[in-house]
């Protein structure tokens with residue numbers, strides 16, 4: 454799937470502004486951004502629920518001018534979905550499989566397979582009213598898969614789930630990309646999830662793309678200079694600084710019991726080895742009370758980018 458110059462304006466407000474990206478089968482693209490960045494609008498455009506003000510996109514090889522054909526090839530788990538509470542999970546899926554044109558036998562087979570795939574086989578005949586939030590999300594994922602889609606969209610799929618539920622949903626999303634070979638678009642605020650699951654990310658702010666690439670590339674654009682906080686007993690702080698004084702590529706700042714170390718890349722772009730930093734301090738027989746690396750996580754890059762003043 455690819456989008457070029459995708460734009461959506463609501464009156465004077467531009468919710469999605471010239472956004473371009475692509476995602477291939479087997480990949481998971483993380484769509485990130487603070488509240489109001491345009492994530493939901495982007496998903497609504499790509500799933501043909503909204504019409505773009507300008508720009509083009511193709512989903513599963515189908516041009517945006519053919520929304521009905523696109524809808525047949527995609528699956529969507531929207532931000533909030535309603536369910537017929539008195540139906541069972543099995544009845545609900547059977548209904549949607551029939552809606553997609555499967556005959557009775559195929560619809561029953563698909564329902565059974567999908568319930569197993571999302572871990573609901575043992576609750577297939579229970580009323581949805583009795584399902585937990587995590588079970589409802591998994592049922593929603595199963596519904597999004599009834600037409601064996603080439604591209605699947607998830608809008609905040611783990612919102613409100615407990616840690617076990619989050620892990621379960623993310624595992625299913627990984628399988629959709631890896632085993633089914635679908636292209637996945639995942640909108641989320643949970644950055645650690647993105648690091649675990651996404652092959653690439655697109656960070657939006659006020660509708661525009663702030664950064665795009667693999668998680669490592671996006672971290673690299675901001676966190677060129679990771680820092681480390683080294684805490685040692687306060688009477689040893691001067692000795693700790695001394696033990697690191699001759700190491701290349703380090704800038705040191707000292708407080709009462711903490712050394713703030715900036716790991717500046719050398720001329721070859723190589724960042725100093727943090728293990729070598731620790732080794733130098735330990736070799737000087739200084740006990741290390743804590744050692745925290747900053748600037749090496751997606752959350753650091755995200756905060757650095759999205760907290761800058763908007764243009």
Ligand SMILES: Nc1ncnc2c1ncn2[C@@H]1O[C@H](COP(=O)(O)OP(=O)(O)OP(=O)(O)O)[C@@H](O)[C@H]1O
Nearest residue numbers: 463466467468486487488489490491492493494495
């Ligand atoms: N129907 C609408 N009419 C007018 N403005 C809208 C409409 N829908 C969204 N917007 C505006 O477009 C911008 C992007 O909204 P959108 O819901 O896409 O952001 P988001 O990144 O999904 O936010 P969140 O993380 O809070 O879900 C916001 O400024 C929002 O107020």
